[in-house]
Amino acid sequence: MSVKRDAGLIAIEQSMRLAIRDAVNRTSRKPFAWGGVAGYDQLTAISQALHRLPIDTETSYLRHLIRQIDRALEVNQSLADDVRAAHEWLCRIADCLHYGADQAPPPAATVSSHEVRQAMNALLARFRPDPQEMPAQAALECAWHRLWKAWSSDLLACYDVPGLPADNLHLEAFFNRIRKHERRISGRASTRPLGWLGAYQVLFIAESEHDLLESLRQVALVDYQTHRQRLAQRESPRQQRYRLHHDPAKAIQSLLDQHTARRAAIAAAGPSQGT
Numbered sequence: 001m002s003v004k005r006d007a008g009l010i011a012i013e014q015s016m017r018l019a020i021r022d023a024v025n026r027t028s029r030k031p032f033a034w035g036g037v038a039g040y041d042q043l044t045a046i047s048q049a050l051h052r053l054p055i056d057t058e059t060s061y062l063r064h065l066i067r068q069i070d071r072a073l074e075v076n077q078s079l080a081d082d083v084r085a086a087h088e089w090l091c092r093i094a095d096c097l098h099y100g101a102d103q104a105p106p107p108a109a110t111v112s113s114h115e116v117r118q119a120m121n122a123l124l125a126r127f128r129p130d131p132q133e134m135p136a137q138a139a140l141e142c143a144w145h146r147l148w149k150a151w152s153s154d155l156l157a158c159y160d161v162p163g164l165p166a167d168n169l170h171l172e173a174f175f176n177r178i179r180k181h182e183r184r185i186s187g188r189a190s191t192r193p194l195g196w197l198g199a200y201q202v203l204f205i206a207e208s209e210h211d212l213l214e215s216l217r218q219v220a221l222v223d224y225q226t227h228r229q230r231l232a233q234r235e236s237p238r239q240q241r242y243r244l245h246h247d248p249a250k251a252i253q254s255l256l257d258q259h260t261a262r263r264a265a266i267a268a269a270g271p272s273q274g275t
Contacts, residue, residue: 009259012255013061015255017065019251019252019255023244032090034083036080037087040080043069044073046069047070049253049256086139093144096119096120096123097166097167098111116156120152127141127144
């Protein structure tokens with residue numbers, strides 16, 4: 001007769017499967033966030049963490065995943081290296097154009113369109129990937145040459161206008177943060193209706209801030225705690241994805257530490273705990 005496994009261990013293993021699924025389905029946020037590169041790194045961190053698992057009956061399922069993960073990493077290693085190199089070249093292009101999402105654009109007086117054109121032409125001359133061995137880099141080179149030939153004059157015009165930034169990435173990032181916040185607090189997939197009034201929409205319900213606070217205090221504490229717990233449960237998968245995307249090694253190790261602690265608790269409680 002088969003023994004029913006512990007529900008806590010099954011939940012942790014489910015989280016591990018979701019982490020693997022998230023790694024192989026990472027989306028991209030172009031132009032600088034490439035999901036394929038981040039997903040490969042995340043899958044590598046998962047593999048390294050699983051290889052450190054001890055040989056035990058309760059770890060057999062997780063150790064069974066190692067073979068499939070290692071095979072996926074081995075099959076896609078050359079492609080991942082090619083895509084990673086293409087991403088590095090894209091970052092060099094952005095640096096040459098003085099773009100960047102993490103740093104403010106320099107003042108227009110520090111660089112001219114002629115200087116940027118010379119630097120870009122020199123960078124183009126150094127980039128000669130092999131189409132047979134480096135398909136991702138070759139595709140980037142083809143698109144780079146085509147766009148630079150067609151749009152270089154329009155791209156370079158901003159460097160000769162005092163005070164005009166070289167890109168609008170900071171402004172786009174600001175609006176993306178606003179839309180993300182509105183989706184989170186409203187539960188709606190589309191933010192277009194919310195864009196009319198924004199986060200201040202709730203203020204129109206009350207005549208003053210004092211009246212608004214009084215209305216909020218009328219909610220029973222038990223109801224608030226119930227809905228707050230429900231919200232925390234709904235937010236848990238998103239928070240786990242956030243941890244995986246920002247520090248996959250630490251997030252996976254945290255799951256494995258929970259698995260280890262649960263196994264120790266089951267062993268200390270005796271055979272009846274796992275049934």
